[in-house]
Amino acid sequence: MKFQKLRSLKPFWRKLIVADVAFKIILLIVLTPLVSLMFRFFVELSGRTVLADTDIAIFLIHPTGWFALIIVGSALICTFAMEQAVLMTLSLSTFHGLQLRVTESLRIVLYKASGIYRITARMIFRLLGIIIPFLVLGLLIFWYFLTDHDINYYLTEKPQQFWYAIYGIAPLLMVMFGLVLRSLVNWSFAYQLHLFEHVPAEDCLRMSQQRTLGHRMKIAKGIILWAIANFLISTLLMTAAITLGTLIVPESVESIMWLAFTLGVVLAVWNVANFLVNLIANISFAVLLSLLYDSCGGSDSFSFPETSGDRFSWTIRWNRRRIAAAFLIGSLVAITIGATALHTVQLDDHVEITAHRGGAFKAPENTLAAIRQGIADKADWIEIDVQESKDGVVLVAHDKDLMKVARSPLKIWQGTAAELQAIDIGSYYNADYASERVPTLDDVLKLCKGKVRVNIELKYYGHTQNLEQKVVDLVEANGMEDNIVIMSLKIAGIKKIQQLRPNWTVGLLTAVAAGDLTRSKVDFLAVSTKLAKRGFIQSAHQKGKAVHAWTVNDPVTMSTMVSRGVDNIITDDPEMAREVLEDRAEMSPVERVLIEFSYLFRRQKNEVIEQ
Numbered sequence: 001m002k003f004q005k006l007r008s009l010k011p012f013w014r015k016l017i018v019a020d021v022a023f024k025i026i027l028l029i030v031l032t033p034l035v036s037l038m039f040r041f042f043v044e045l046s047g048r049t050v051l052a053d054t055d056i057a058i059f060l061i062h063p064t065g066w067f068a069l070i071i072v073g074s075a076l077i078c079t080f081a082m083e084q085a086v087l088m089t090l091s092l093s094t095f096h097g098l099q100l101r102v103t104e105s106l107r108i109v110l111y112k113a114s115g116i117y118r119i120t121a122r123m124i125f126r127l128l129g130i131i132i133p134f135l136v137l138g139l140l141i142f143w144y145f146l147t148d149h150d151i152n153y154y155l156t157e158k159p160q161q162f163w164y165a166i167y168g169i170a171p172l173l174m175v176m177f178g179l180v181l182r183s184l185v186n187w188s189f190a191y192q193l194h195l196f197e198h199v200p201a202e203d204c205l206r207m208s209q210q211r212t213l214g215h216r217m218k219i220a221k222g223i224i225l226w227a228i229a230n231f232l233i234s235t236l237l238m239t240a241a242i243t244l245g246t247l248i249v250p251e252s253v254e255s256i257m258w259l260a261f262t263l264g265v266v267l268a269v270w271n272v273a274n275f276l277v278n279l280i281a282n283i284s285f286a287v288l289l290s291l292l293y294d295s296c297g298g299s300d301s302f303s304f305p306e307t308s309g310d311r312f313s314w315t316i317r318w319n320r321r322r323i324a325a326a327f328l329i330g331s332l333v334a335i336t337i338g339a340t341a342l343h344t345v346q347l348d349d350h351v352e353i354t355a356h357r358g359g360a361f362k363a364p365e366n367t368l369a370a371i372r373q374g375i376a377d378k379a380d381w382i383e384i385d386v387q388e389s390k391d392g393v394v395l396v397a398h399d400k401d402l403m404k405v406a407r408s409p410l411k412i413w414q415g416t417a418a419e420l421q422a423i424d425i426g427s428y429y430n431a432d433y434a435s436e437r438v439p440t441l442d443d444v445l446k447l448c449k450g451k452v453r454v455n456i457e458l459k460y461y462g463h464t465q466n467l468e469q470k471v472v473d474l475v476e477a478n479g480m481e482d483n484i485v486i487m488s489l490k491i492a493g494i495k496k497i498q499q500l501r502p503n504w505t506v507g508l509l510t511a512v513a514a515g516d517l518t519r520s521k522v523d524f525l526a527v528s529t530k531l532a533k534r535g536f537i538q539s540a541h542q543k544g545k546a547v548h549a550w551t552v553n554d555p556v557t558m559s560t561m562v563s564r565g566v567d568n569i570i571t572d573d574p575e576m577a578r579e580v581l582e583d584r585a586e587m588s589p590v591e592r593v594l595i596e597f598s599y600l601f602r603r604q605k606n607e608v609i610e611q
Contacts, residue, residue, distance in 0.1 A: 015090050016283045019102045023083045078113075078120040085109045085116060085191055087286030088293075092196065095294050096302075108195065115194045115201035122205055123187060127180060134176040141168040149409055150399030157404065185219045186212050192293045197301040215296040226288050234277045241266070241273040349584055351562050353577045354455055354570040355379035356551050357398060361572040364405060364429035366396045367436040368447060375452050379574035381485075382448055383455040386441050386471060388463070393417035394441040394470050400461040402438075404428075413463035441471065445478040454480065457509065458488040458497075468496040487526050494522060507548065518543050526550055526570065529557060537565045555580050 086109045093100035109116070145165040146154050154162045189211050190204040199207055212219060244266055355374030357365035359382075362373045366384055374382050385398040390413055397420075402408040405425040412420065417440065426433025441456070448454050456475075458467060475484055486497050487507035494506045498521075507524035510517065510531070517525060518539045524546035527536075532549040540547050549561045550570035558569055558580045571577045 013283075015102055016087055016286075017279065019086050019090055019105060020083065020279055020282055022102060022106065023086050075117075077124065078117045081116050081120050081191060082109055082113060083282060084286045084289065085112070085195055087283055088192060088290045089195065091287050091290035092192075092294060095290065112195055115204075116191060118201040119190050119194060119204050122201075123183075123190075126205070127183065130179050130183065131176060134172050138169045138172050141165055141172075149401050149403040152399050153401070153403035181220065181223075182216070185216050185223065188212055188219050188223075188289060189293050192289070196303065198303075212296070215292070218296065219292055222288055222292055226285060230277075230281045230284065233280055237273040237277055241270045244269055349562050349581055351566060351581070352380040352568045353378075353574045353581075354381035354383045354548065354568055355574040356383050356570050356572045358382055358384060359572065359574055361553070362575075364426045364433050364436055366398055366439070367426060367433070368439050368443065369426065369433055369436050371439075371444060371447055374574055375448070377573075377575035378578050379452060381453045381455045381568070382444070383457065383570060384441075384444055385457045385459050386467070387412050387459040387461065388465050388467055388470070389417045389420055390414055391416045392465055392470070394467065394474060395420060396439045396441060396444055398459065400459075411461075413461065441474050442478070445474060445480050445484075449478060449480060449483070453483040453485075456484055456486045458486065458490070458493045460488070460490045460493060468493060468500060472497070472500050485524070487524070491520070507546075509550075518545060520545075524548055524567070526568075529561060532561055532564060532566055534564045541565065552577070559584060 086105050089105040089108055090100060090102070093105070142165060145161040145168070148161075153159075154165075186209040187205050189208040193199040193204045193207055193211070194201055355370070355377065358367060358370030359374030359377060359379065360366075360370060362377075363370035371382050371384075384396045386394050386396055387400075389395050393416075395412060395417060397412055399405075400413075401411045402420070402423055402425060405428050406423045407428070408423050410420065410423070417438075421437045423438070424434050424436070425438055426436030445454065456471060458471065460467075471486065475481055481501075481504070485505040485507060486494070487509045488494050489509050491508060494508060497504060497506050505523045507526050508517070508520050508522045509526040511528040512531075516539075517527070517531070518536070522545065525540055526548040527550070529549050529552060532547060537547045546567040547565075548568035548570055549566045552558050552561055552569050552571050553573055553576075555576060558571070558577055561569060562581070562584065569577050
């Protein structure tokens with residue numbers, strides 16, 4: 001019976017594709033901007049224009065953040081639910097021998113949109129009721145085992161406490177996942193009940209739970225098999241696209257047009273593969289839910305609105321001329337895409353190099369030895385982290401304690417400068433650095449003056465006394481005002497620096513962001529390579545903001561970031577970065593494109609850089 005129903009869909013697969021694409025267009029035009037505006041409204045309601053890193057966590061634990069998460073989350077999930085509803089409407093109409101048009105299925109679902117949204121909101125509330133207790137327990141385990149020392153120590157060294165936390169949190173997550181899956185199985189028929197049996201939205205979850213009774217294992221197996229099958233299909237298509245990219249793009253080529261064509265073909269295949277993965281997953285999931293509902297959850301109350309019965313027609317008759325025209329159009333599109341990729345590659349390298357934590361690749365981080373090495377390696381900037389000791393001295397240290405660099409649990413704000421500077425922070429790296437101690441900001445500024453500029457990152461662990469003013473005083477006392485920039489993860493600290501010295505250059509440091517980061521009122525944005533996309537960099541530049549990319553420690557990624565137009569590479573190995581810039585100066589545009597293309601497909605072509 002199931003296979004007969006699936007075979008009945010064969011003549012109508014075009015309908016499903018058209019319906020899915022049509023709904024995606026509607027979402028793109030209407031709902032996506034609406035959801036974005038809703039999120040921006042809630043962010044600005046909280047008194048911010050953009051959220052970065054710690055601000056996101058603070059926002060989400062605020063009542064405004066909870067409300068925003070529920071409302072915006074419901075809207076996003078609702079868009080997926082409505083897309084599924086359109087596909088299920090077409091599938092079920094076919095199972096019941098009806099000739100429902102795509103426009104009619106869209107009209108039915110849009111008419112029921114309010115109810116679909118209410119069902120989705122109820123699902124989210126109930127899922128939060130399941131998830132939150134487990135998250136609280138997980139946070140308690142995290143707090144008990146992983147807060148005595150800086151998190152970087154646990155991530156780097158993985159002591160016993162780290163594994164205790166893992167073994168405590170992992171079972172919680174598994175149980176939570178099981179309960180969430182059970183709830184989703186129970187609610188498998190909620191949307192169908194509202195769409196086809198006209199059950200009020202308020203009763204759909206309860207009635208779906210009743211209808212699935214006795215069939216839950218079957219539904220769960222179906223969903224799990226669907227997930228596995230789509231994972232395999234996705235892996236196959238993405239692997240094929242990546243393999244194509246590594247095979248057809250030449251290592252070297254004399255014709256820019258040919259390179260543009262091959263790049264365009266591969267990028268087009270990549271986009272088509274992504275589209276097909278999404279299309280197959282959406283349609284197959286809707287068909288699965290339709291089959292399960294029809295075989296396990298349907299009732300005599302099932303009904304469709306009156307339909308016109310008009311046949312849907314979508315046929316293309318191929319002949320030689322049309323095939324030739326399609327090939328010509330495809331070739332032009334491929335060349336256009338490839339030429340655009342070539343055109344956007346940065347040919348003039350206007351980029352500076354920052355030695356991260358002084359240059360942590362060749363010497364222990366945030367030590368005078370590392371800074372001397374960074375200067376020797378021709379870094380343009382030295383980046384350091386500063387915080388205050390118990391007696392108010394501004395020290396250079398990244399973590400909240402010295403566990404990672406000295407196995408000392410002493411926290412920076414709990415020790416005096418003398419106590420902290422008595423600790424060896426170099427031997428963990430190499431015994432040759434046993435004499436290295438925690439430097440003061442004053443020490444670093446004196447060492448760097450006249451040799452290299454300094455990027456000062458303000459660190460906040462909840463025990464700041466008057467960090468911003470002290471940093472300003474030390475910079476001015478050393479006459480380094482024109483040779484420093486200041487950045488931080490905490491926007492409040494940056495604002496205080498701006499109040500104290502409005503003309504100083506300041507930047508926001510972030511790995512993740514919600515909202516338009518380029519709207520931040522800073523001079524530069526220090527972002528992870530994941531955020532340093534070409535469009536983001538161009539948008540930042542249009543608004544007068546520089547972009548620094550961190551932490552970049554391999555030559556392919558360095559070259560790619562430079563090609564995308566970043567203004568500053570933050571790296572543990574400034575010598576490598578300098579060599580990459582020197583090599584790029586001798587490269588042709590083709591070689592630069594090949595490097596960026598290899599980065600796209602995660603193919604490390606170090607030999608191209610070394611030529």
